[in-house]
Each structure stands twice: as C-alpha cells, then as structure tokens.
Amino acid sequence: MKNDKITGNNHVARLCHNKHVEDEQILPTAFHLNLRTGENGLSVNWLESLACSNRDSEINVIREIYTKTFNTVGTRAKIAILNASKVYERVLSGGRHLEILHDPLVDDQSHSQMYYLKEDYMEIGELIFQTVQETYPART
Amino acid sequence: MSKPSAYKTHKRFGVEQEAGRTSGDRYFIDDSSSREPDIGVCDIDTVADGTGSLGTITAGTVVVGTGSLGTVAVDTGFVCTWSHFIEQAPIVADSRNTAAFNQEGQGNLIRYLPEREDPFTQADLLDIDDYQVQELILRFNTLPSITYHERLVDRLFTLFGDAREEEPFSPGIAVGSLRNFYNFFQLNTNLKCPSISLTPDDNIYASWRSEQNLVFSVHFLLTNGDVRFVILKPNDMHSKKQIRHSGTATIDTLMDEVESSNIRDWILE
Numbered sequence: 001m002k003n004d005k006i007t008g009n010n011h012v013a014r015l016c017h018n019k020h021v022e023d024e025q026i027l028p029t030a031f032h033l034n035l036r037t038g039e040n041g042l043s044v045n046w047l048e049s050l051a052c053s054n055r056d057s058e059i060n061v062i063r064e065i066y067t068k069t070f071n072t073v074g075t076r077a078k079i080a081i082l083n084a085s086k087v088y089e090r091v092l093s094g095g096r097h098l099e100i101l102h103d104p105l106v107d108d109q110s111h112s113q114m115y116y117l118k119e120d121y122m123e124i125g126e127l128i129f130q131t132v133q134e135t136y137p138a139r140t
Numbered sequence: 141m142s143k144p145s146a147y148k149t150h151k152r153f154g155v156e157q158e159a160g161r162t163s164g165d166r167y168f169i170d171d172s173s174s175r176e177p178d179i180g181v182c183d184i185d186t187v188a189d190g191t192g193s194l195g196t197i198t199a200g201t202v203v204v205g206t207g208s209l210g211t212v213a214v215d216t217g218f219v220c221t222w223s224h225f226i227e228q229a230p231i232v233a234d235s236r237n238t239a240a241f242n243q244e245g246q247g248n249l250i251r252y253l254p255e256r257e258d259p260f261t262q263a264d265l266l267d268i269d270d271y272q273v274q275e276l277i278l279r280f281n282t283l284p285s286i287t288y289h290e291r292l293v294d295r296l297f298t299l300f301g302d303a304r305e306e307e308p309f310s311p312g313i314a315v316g317s318l319r320n321f322y323n324f325f326q327l328n329t330n331l332k333c334p335s336i337s338l339t340p341d342d343n344i345y346a347s348w349r350s351e352q353n354l355v356f357s358v359h360f361l362l363t364n365g366d367v368r369f370v371i372l373k374p375n376d377m378h379s380k381k382q383i384r385h386s387g388t389a390t391i392d393t394l395m396d397e398v399e400s401s402n403i404r405d406w407i408l409e
Contacts, residue, residue: 018302019338022295027337027347028357034340072306094384122370123386126355 004102006112010084012044012100013062015138018074026078028129033117041113046102047081049110055081059136065108066138077138086131087114091124098124272315273300276322285329287409292325295336303342310342316362317343323365324358324391330408350406353382358394365390371401 006012016030033039045062052058059079066073084100091098097116105111117124277296280289300312321344325331334346339359347357355372370386389397398404 017306019299019306019342022335022337025335027335027345029337029339029345032339032345036341039340074302074305076302093381120386122357122359122368123372123384126357126370126372 002102002104006046006084006100006102007088008085011047011133012082012084012112012114013047013058014042014044014080014082015066015070015073016078016080016135018076021076021078024076024078026080026129026132026135028122028125030078030080031117031125031128032121035118035121040118041101041103041115042117044082044100044112044114045108045110046112047110049102055134061110063138063140065110069108073138075139079136079138080132081134081136082128082131083133086133087128090127090131094123094127096120096124096127270312273311273313273318276315276318277313279322280325283325283329286325286331288333291333292336299336299338303338312342313338313344314342314362316364317360320344320360320362320365320367320391321346324360324367324394327392328395332407332409348407354403354406356398356401356403356407360391365392367391367394369394369397371397371403373401373403 014030016026020027020030031042033042045065047055047058047062050058050061052061062079087100088098099115101113101115103111103113114128274297277293277300280286280292280296283289286292296313296318303310303312332348334348337345337347339345343362344360345357346360347355349355353372353374355370357370359368361367366388367390368386368388370384372385373383375381375383385397385401387397395404398407
C-alpha cells in the first residue's frame with residue numbers, strides 16, 4: 001500500500017546506470033538524486049512485494065520492469081540490492097534522516113522511494129553505497 | 141575531432157587595454173605553434189608582469205591565475221587559434237598587450253566566442269558541447285606528470301559515451317565540472333588515480349578509497365572551482381563508528397581539507 005514504510009529484513013533494488021559503474025563495481029553516485037530535474041526521492045523496487053520464491057526470480061522481474069521503464073539500460077548497468085534495516089542503521093547512526101516508502105505505480109507495483117537524501121546527498125550516498133549487499137547485471 | 145561550425149567565422153582579435161577586466165575572468169591560452177594545448181584553461185584572479193605588479197601583461201614570462209586556481213606560467217609570443225576557443229560564454233574579446241604584444245601574430249590572451257552570421261541551431265550547440273568536452277578530456281594527455289593520464293582519458297571518454305547513450309541530447313559530461321576536475325589535477329599532479337563516475341546531472345564525482353574504510357570523494361560542481369567533498373574514516377577510539385566530514389571548498393583549498401583530516405598519505409602517490 002502506498003506510503004507503507006519498508007523496514008526490517010526487507011530488500012530494495014536500485015538500478016545503477018553505466019555511468020555509476022566502473023570496472024564492474026557500483027559507485028556511490030548510483031544513490032544520488034538528480035538535482036537538475038528536482039528529483040525528490042530515489043527510486044527503488046521493493047523485492048518482497050513481488051512475492052517471488054527466490055532472488056533469481058525477483059531479479060528477472062526487476063529486469064523486465066527496467067526494460068519497460070527506461071529507454072536505455074546499459075550493457076554494464078547493475079542492480080544493487082540493499083537490506084532496509086542495514087540502510088537505516090548506517091544512515092541514521094550519523095544523525096541523518098531517511099525513509100523508504102512504498103510508492104506503487106500503475107505499471108510498477110513494487111516501486112518505492114527513499115526520501116530525505118537531498119540535504120547531505122554526498123554523505124548519504126556514500127553511506128547507502130556501503131550497505132550494498134548483492135549486485136546483478138541489469139541486463140541478461 | 142572536427143572543428144565546430146559555430147567557430148567558422150572567428151577572427152583574430154586585436155589588442156585592448158586591461159581596463160574592464162574583472163577578477164575571475166576565464167581565458168584560454170595556448171601556443172599556435174603547437175596543435176597540442178600545452179597550457180590549458182585557467183581562471184585569472186590577478187595578472188602579474190613577472191615582477192609582481194598587477195595590470196597589463198608585458199613581454200617576458202607572464203604569470204596568470206595566481207589567485208584561487210593557482211599559477212600558470214605563460215610565455216609571450218602566443219597566438220590563439222580556433223582550437224583553443226572553447227569557452228561557453230557570451231561573445232567577448234579580451235586581449236591585453238604592451239608594445240611588445242602589439243604586433244600581428246604576437247601574444248594575445250583571449251577569451252571569446254566567435255562571430256556567426258547564420259542561425260544557431262540545437263545541433264550546433266551539441267557540436268560545441270561535444271567539442272568542449274572532448275577537448276578538455278584530451279588535455280589530460282598534456283599532464284605527463286600524471287602517470288595514469290591515459291587511463292583517466294579512457295575513463296572520461298567512457299563516461300562521456302555512457303551519459304550520451306542514456307541521454308542522447310545531453311552534453312555527456314557537464315563542461316564546467318570537467319573543467320574544474322582538470323584544473324584540480326593540474327594543481328595536484330601527485331594524486332593517486334581515483335575512481336570516477338558521473339552524478340545524475342553529469343558532473344564529475346571522484347573517489348579515493350582504501351580497504352580500511354577510508355573514503356575521500358569530491359563532487360566537481362559547475363561553477364568556478366567549486367567542489368563538495370566528503371571524508372569518511374574509521375574512528376580509532378570506537379571501532380564500530382566512523383568519523384564523517386563533509387563540506388564545500390574550491391579546488392585550490394581542497395587539499396587543505398585533506399591535510400587537516402590526516403588522509404594525505406593514502407590520497408597521494
């Protein structure tokens with residue numbers, strides 16, 4: 001349901017475009033808001049909401065969503081998997097604020113957003129980056 | 141690299157007096173005897189005639205940019221050619237000289253955009269942006285003291301392509317950010333090679349990391365010399381905690397932050 005807070009042992013996936021990847025490694029800019037377009041929240045997908053039986057199935061669904069949503073998913077683009085509790089723990093420990101809220105879209109029911117990243121986007125981006133748990137190619 | 145159409149009708153400017161210049165004016169300076177841009181971009185806060193006095197450039201060695209962006213030595217006898225006019229600024233000609241400069245083909249310091257008679261199109265703008273970005277990237281090859289300059293150039297061209305693939309009508313890399321990045325390396329040639337990515341709005345983001353959870357990241361902003369930075373390092377007194385330090389600076393003061401944070405040894409070669 002919209003605005004449900006995603007916490008605990010839930011996971012979210014973030015698409016990391018080519019320009020946020022170097023030598024197969026994701027870099028912190030993957031977790032920056034686009035300040036030019038006035039982006040308010042960082043788009044992610046809530047994996048558990050997909051109700052898949054395993055990670056591979058979740059990743060396949062996420063790839064399909066990306067294909068429909070984005071004009072281009074680069075050949076070196078990655079999917080970063082984050083554990084919600086780890087993200088909260090790392091970011092909030094420094095007195096920062098963060099919320100991950102479910103924000104379903106018509107054609108993407110798992111869509112969610114991370115909020116309150118704008119003020120300290122560099123520091124928060126670095127902290128979220130440190131919690132990346134798994135990575136997968138965004139294209140098969 | 142093709143010559144951008146917007147520069148078709150440029151002309152060599154004559155000489156003017158120093159009056160009217162303001163601090164922070166940006167110049168492109170080079171020697172037409174070489175096709176390689178051997179000086180590059182510099183901001184000028186003060187101009188000295190070699191003896192320390194400010195004002196008109198005289199014959200001899202001229203020191204440019206002794207202000208916030210450091211010092212660049214420029215010999216007299218320069219002629220600016222189209223290949224160096226990459227400023228994305230209003231059309232302005234600004235040259236200075238003394239009698240020694242006041243000869244055809246003698247030294248000019250020029251900031252300008254060219255005259256143009258035909259309508260300006262979006263394609264032209266893209267051409268210019270492309271040209272500016274590629275020119276700046278190639279300038280890293282003129283910094284031989286950076287041992288990994290070829291790797292930097294490769295990485296920047298890869299990012300340029302990545303950004304253009306994502307947004308075909310974008311400049312690829314924000315020119316102002318790339319210029320700041322280049323100027324930073326011009327001032328600091330002993331840095332270890334950083335990992336480089338682009339922010340969502342295509343600014344340069346450079347990071348130096350160590351396995352000991354040390355992080356120094358710099359976001360090179362669009363405007364003159366401005367950067368944001370963040371430093372994360374272990375808290376020696378509390379092993380599960382980090383010391384975090386972030387803020388804004390300029391490229392000529394950034395290393396002061398490095399010094400004060402005691403992270404110099406793992407940033408520098």
